[in-house]
Amino acid sequence: MAKKTTFNVSKVDNFSEWYSEILQKAEVTDLRYDVKGFVVIRPWGALIIDKMYRIYEDALRKTGHEPVMFPAVIPEDNFKKEANHIKGFAPELFWLENKKGEDRLALRPTSETAFFQMYSLWIRSYRDLPFKRYQRANIFRDDTKSTRPLIRGKEFYWLETHDVFSNKEDADVQVQGDIKMTDDIVHKCFGVPGLLVRRPEWDKFPGAVYTIASDCLMPDGKLLQNNTMHLLGQNFSKPFNVKFVDENEKDCFGWQTTYGPGISRILASVLSVHGDDSGLVLPYILAPIQVVIVPFDGEGVEEAVRGISKDLMTKGINVKVDNEDKRPGEKFFFWEMKGVPFRIEVGIKELEKGKASVFIRDTKERVLVKIEKLSKEIIKMGVEYDARLLARADGLFDSKIVDCDDKNSIGRILESGKIARFSFCSIDKDGKDCAGVIEKEFAGEVRGTRADLFPRDDSGEPGEEAWGKCPVCGKKAEVVVYAGKSY
């Protein structure tokens, strides 16, 4: 009977099965919608996503970004204005059936070409700069690779910022700010470390000068890109006529950046990195229910539970009292599987001592806490809980980056689900062939160079110091790159 609500699939042995099972069992998503590549997000997932959006939107507003809401359709002509952009996105576009000779419309795969048409009307003078806007949106890409819920699909949720500056320096600084926001939120706040790298030339965003991305290392050893930030330079401002008059009354083209935190994939990363064989382990800051209270039979219990629950709610804690007619064991399994950080058990024995038992999801420890101190303790324990998830994830992540000196060791490291760090000839176009060899022989991708040491060429900052030769072509190594398998 209790069997039905347990969850016991080994994340380490079979991540793929663990992931599919937990999304369905914990009611995060449902794959049974009739259209391939489209997923339904259930309340448990939607509530986490809502918290993520609020955290991101608060941070974006604090950095001067104002919200806008753009149409989900973009005319074909807009796409065509930037040659690399349309070349990159054409295969993935969903088009609407044409009506009576009207313009052909595509569903947005990203919204540069929608926003910038309006920017050319809105921006007039250097006084309008910096100009920072964002939207939360659903976007559409007809990705024909095999789909996986939240990881690879045809519609997903994200935020996109599109900023304009009067010069390249300010734009570069914005990209660094976007990198910092990614680290502050996904890493420090949600506890998910990322490989923050500058993508090689051959792997950048269609139309960008350079692309920086954050890759989460998933438990099966594959990298999942969940954030990107791009310097667009003047590649879009010229064809879209995004101009401003400077202090000397001279017409200039704007310098642009784009930042796209991928909410669906960030959710996939959070669930995958923290979960264990009992199910989800949600960060306290993101859990839709932060504390579940399970009352035991006994005199005075109901009243005590009502008091505790009211006290916690007043302090802004998300609480649920599980009064269902089920055995306590069943309830325990269920809420552990859903990833609720704390379970408070209230029974007569503890009540007599004026205490309640608190079960902690990640460590599976139990502590006794005085009832009058519960709300204060939970808030404190919540902070410690998230710090613990972060430290554990960081420790694991750091241990997975291994320096390699030759091709064979790169192959071994990739095969073992780790990230290979090695000296490499170049991430400019020249290096593409060598990266192709790595991909062909080991099914691994050269993901790029460390982002926090970039921009290297402009600032004179050295990148990570390369050692020896490129393990593929044998030429003098110029850069240190990170490679891994990916989805």
Next chain:
Amino acid sequence: MAKKTTFNVSKVDNFSEWYSEILQKAEVTDLRYDVKGFVVIRPWGALIIDKMYRIYEDALRKTGHEPVMFPAVIPEDNFKKEANHIKGFAPELFWLENKKGEDRLALRPTSETAFFQMYSLWIRSYRDLPFKRYQRANIFRDDTKSTRPLIRGKEFYWLETHDVFSNKEDADVQVQGDIKMTDDIVHKCFGVPGLLVRRPEWDKFPGAVYTIASDCLMPDGKLLQNNTMHLLGQNFSKPFNVKFVDENEKDCFGWQTTYGPGISRILASVLSVHGDDSGLVLPYILAPIQVVIVPFDGEGVEEAVRGISKDLMTKGINVKVDNEDKRPGEKFFFWEMKGVPFRIEVGIKELEKGKASVFIRDTKERVLVKIEKLSKEIIKMGVEYDARLLARADGLFDSKIVDCDDKNSIGRILESGKIARFSFCSIDKDGKDCAGVIEKEFAGEVRGTRADLFPRDDSGEPGEEAWGKCPVCGKKAEVVVYAGKSY
């Protein structure tokens, strides 16, 4: 010079021009996006919409609705399952271009046929009921009538709830709850009165048993439907197989309701009802900036402004200090046009008395307030402000409903931009011809009977008591209806 930032179009004389102008000038929307029927929502509009969503979502969660996120595409087969539904929506659907023999997909015009496919998998037992879910979403309808920003377009923003109950009574009660939520939020909270009516048989939602709608009376005398709630009965549960096992282990079809608060149109209603010839007048509860502070030159002003602004922000008030290099008059006009409820002016003269001058947007009065009491006073004045907007709107609305005894007076009342209330033969199918006459002769629509006295037939509650005969066919009147012009 100041001329540029003033706004002086008469709302009463030319609402249509006033509306277009203020949306553009106050930067609520921008119509210059290249695709007809699609509008860009700018920060001022997006921030108001965000506040509306938060108010609605809080209210929905409190009434047991959990959020979900469904795909924006729906397969053709799903639409076809309910005959009236596809008949009603077919002309308005946007279809995606077909790919390699896959199912034909439409963009959602509403999501019954997406949700209920999953409901048949999620609902098993009477213990799962009531089952209440909602989503905030963009929806798509290829409405070919002339478009108007936020009022009539091809993509708009809304919320939709889809609930399932074990019996008709509970479903009817839910519709009454949805009516109450509409009144609590749109009317009492946003200050926009609505004609809450049961739609005639010939004007109900495709697939519904009955439809109740809220119509806002716009300043040009036209009615704008901004909320609908439907009893779907078992019309969808049968074709979609939404079944549950009852207490006696018997298989039963669920009873369903749908509620759709139309956020885009609610915004249009709020802006139109409260605005005046100086521009927008935003309810305090919805204003993105609730207080703007305009400092005058003088010693100690900057420091005082910093203190005031910090104090207000700490109390949760949205404040902006306008430090731009413009004349005060220009700033005044600008923020009045944007509809900011309160403007605090800080100058040396007032500072010497320890006071600041507060300009109130709707009454255009100025009051002097002690600086140490400012935050407390603003919060109090905000409540009074919204109560005043509500009372004013209610007074105007009530004066616009006029009883009519014959066809000629109905015509006169409709022509004068008011709502005609009269006895009528029937809002069942029988009455359609008479309604057609009213529409043909006066370009007015019979919108329905009072919703709060419904369901009349089932409960035995009398509707409003009809008097005399139907002014069109001369038969004995059965109901009292409301008619008006509409968009």
